[in-house]
Amino acid sequence: MAKICPVCNQKVSMFEEVWSRGKSLHRDCVKEFELQPEKYIRKAEVPSNSEPSDKDFITTLLICVFLGGLGAHRFFVDKSDTGILMLVTLGGLGLWWIIDIILIVTGSFEDSEGRVIAYQAAGTANTAISTHVPEKVAEAPPAKDIPAQIEKLADLKDKGIITDEEFQQKKQELLDRI
Numbered sequence: 001m002a003k004i005c006p007v008c009n010q011k012v013s014m015f016e017e018v019w020s021r022g023k024s025l026h027r028d029c030v031k032e033f034e035l036q037p038e039k040y041i042r043k044a045e046v047p048s049n050s051e052p053s054d055k056d057f058i059t060t061l062l063i064c065v066f067l068g069g070l071g072a073h074r075f076f077v078d079k080s081d082t083g084i085l086m087l088v089t090l091g092g093l094g095l096w097w098i099i100d101i102i103l104i105v106t107g108s109f110e111d112s113e114g115r116v117i118a119y120q121a122a123g124t125a126n127t128a129i130s131t132h133v134p135e136k137v138a139e140a141p142p143a144k145d146i147p148a149q150i151e152k153l154a155d156l157k158d159k160g161i162i163t164d165e166e167f168q169q170k171k172q173e174l175l176d177r178i
């Protein structure tokens with residue numbers, strides 16, 4: 001298996017390989033990595049498909065309960081290769097069927113892209129991804145609010161709630177967003 005350097009996302013060959021905190025890196029990348037390892041470890045280990053599946057939990061469960069012995073739920077989540085296997089073996093003589101029901105109920109069953117089919121309150125199954133977006137947008141206010149925010153910060157500084165240093169730093173962060 002090719003090792004991927006978490007700093008530059010390039011392959012690491014054994015000739016330039018250096019280990020740090022359990023990660024394999026380029027000799028040239030270690031310095032950068034040691035400065036802020038959290039940033040790179042997180043980036044490298046967050047699965048690209050961490051969002052929930054667009055397949056509905058209840059539907060998957062019902063299909064599995066009633067037709068799971070024929071692998072129908074696996075066809076439903078686009079895992080037709082194991083679905084066929086399940087059909088041929090009659091749900092692994094029932095055992096595989098039971099295991100899949102347990103996996104679905106406990107929210108561990110994955111679709112063909114490795115996304116977990118998790119239970120969500122009615123009507124939100126397909127909106128989970130979009131509800132994440134406003135949260136992120138909320139972190140970075142629109143540019144037009146930034147002067148007002150800087151004013152608020154200046155106010156906080158005047159009242160001695162934040163230090164001049166903190167004020168300068170925050171102000172710079174806000175200005176960078178404009």
Ligand SMILES: [Zn+2]
Nearest residue numbers: 005008026029
């Ligand atoms: Zn590198």
